[in-house]
Amino acid sequence: MEDGRKGSSAPSGEPQGNREGGGETAPSLPPFVHMKPSVRHWWPTNSSRERAWWWAAAARRRNNMAAILAAQSAQDKGSLAALLLQTVIVPGARTDEGRLIEAVALPWFDIIALLQKDPGIAFQLSPEKWEEIISGAYKKAGFDEVTLTPRSGDYGRDVIAIKKGICSIRVIDQVKAYKPPHLVAADDVRALMGVLQEDGASKGCLTTTSDFAPKIKTDPLIVPFIPSRLELVNGTELFARLEELAGRKT
Numbered sequence: 001m002e003d004g005r006k007g008s009s010a011p012s013g014e015p016q017g018n019r020e021g022g023g024e025t026a027p028s029l030p031p032f033v034h035m036k037p038s039v040r041h042w043w044p045t046n047s048s049r050e051r052a053w054w055w056a057a058a059a060r061r062r063n064n065m066a067a068i069l070a071a072q073s074a075q076d077k078g079s080l081a082a083l084l085l086q087t088v089i090v091p092g093a094r095t096d097e098g099r100l101i102e103a104v105a106l107p108w109f110d111i112i113a114l115l116q117k118d119p120g121i122a123f124q125l126s127p128e129k130w131e132e133i134i135s136g137a138y139k140k141a142g143f144d145e146v147t148l149t150p151r152s153g154d155y156g157r158d159v160i161a162i163k164k165g166i167c168s169i170r171v172i173d174q175v176k177a178y179k180p181p182h183l184v185a186a187d188d189v190r191a192l193m194g195v196l197q198e199d200g201a202s203k204g205c206l207t208t209t210s211d212f213a214p215k216i217k218t219d220p221l222i223v224p225f226i227p228s229r230l231e232l233v234n235g236t237e238l239f240a241r242l243e244e245l246a247g248r249k250t
Contacts, residue, residue, distance in 0.1 A: 083110055084125060089136045089148070097160055098149035104136040112246040115239055122209045122235065127177040133242070134175050134207055135159045140245045143171075156195035169202040178210035180235075186216050189232065193225060207233040 088108035092100035111133065114121050125133070128151065135148040138161040145162040149155075159173040174192050176184050189206055196204035211234045216222060222230070233241070 080114070080121070080124070083107055083114075084129065088129070088132050089139075091148075095147060097157075098147045098154070101135050101139045101146040101148055104140050108133065108136045108140075109246050112242045116243055119235075119239060122239070123179040125177065125209075127175065130177040130209065131158045131175050134173055135161075137242060137245055138171075138173070140248065155199070156192060157199065160201075170200075171203045171205060172196065172199055172201045173205040173207055176206065176208040176210070178208055180210050182210055184208050184210065184212045184216070184232075186213055186219055186222070189216055189219075189222055189230075193222070193230065196225075196229065203229055203231065205231045205233060207238055209235045209238065211235060 086105070086107040088105055088111060089101050090103040090105055092102040094100075111121075111125075131148060135146050135158075138146045138159060142163070143161040144164045147160040149157050149160065156174055157172040158175045161171045161173065163169050163171075172195065174188075174195070176188065178184065184206065189212070192204050192206050212232055216232065217226065226232070
């Protein structure tokens with residue numbers, strides 16, 4: 001007698017199941033979905049619908065990340081602007097030549113730390129701020145008397161530093177806060193040499209955040225003064241010296 005279940009089709013509207021070992025399996029699901037038992041979610045198998053869902057999700061993630069980065073950038077810019085407004089030196093008494101520098105303030109270290117991460121910040125600093133940073137560097141380097149000259153009437157001297165000892169030395173520094181490709185010209189260096197002669201200082205330094213014109217260090221009128229009486233410090237050397245000074249314990 002033929003078993004009525006064998007070879008027979010399931011009634012209309014009821015899902016068909018496969019037999020294995022005589023036991024019935026779970027009914028198959030509609031062709032447009034399948035279930036992942038491990039997570040118990042229903043997922044579309046239609047490739048175009050699935051791609052559209054993932055694209056939309058990826059777009060939302062990108063938009064969210066862009067918003068987060070924009071907020072962080074705005075916060076960083078606000079923090080930088082606030083930092084740049086702070087004084088980097090501790091001013092002392094006034095003299096005939098300017099204001100004495102007693103010490104460097106904490107923002108001096110903070111700005112140098114930022115320069116290590118992003119040297120481009122150097123070009124966001126005003127020339128006056130760079131004069132303060134350089135004067136603080138002389139004080140941090142151990143000079144006994146450091147003077148920050150006034151904004152005008154400085155006679156080409158932005159910083160005056162004196163080191164006392166068996167023989168005292170007097171150094172004058174002229175700061176050029178330039179942004180590349182603006183270079184310090186030979187005429188600027190010759191002008192400092194004239195100031196050096198007039199002031200009677202032991203040595204003159206020309207410090208820039210940029211660099212010097214290519215032929216300056218081979219100029220026959222300038223070479224005899226380097227390095228004993230004249231020193232030219234470009235941006236790369238300046239940042240390295242500031243980093244070294246900031247790392248000193250005393």
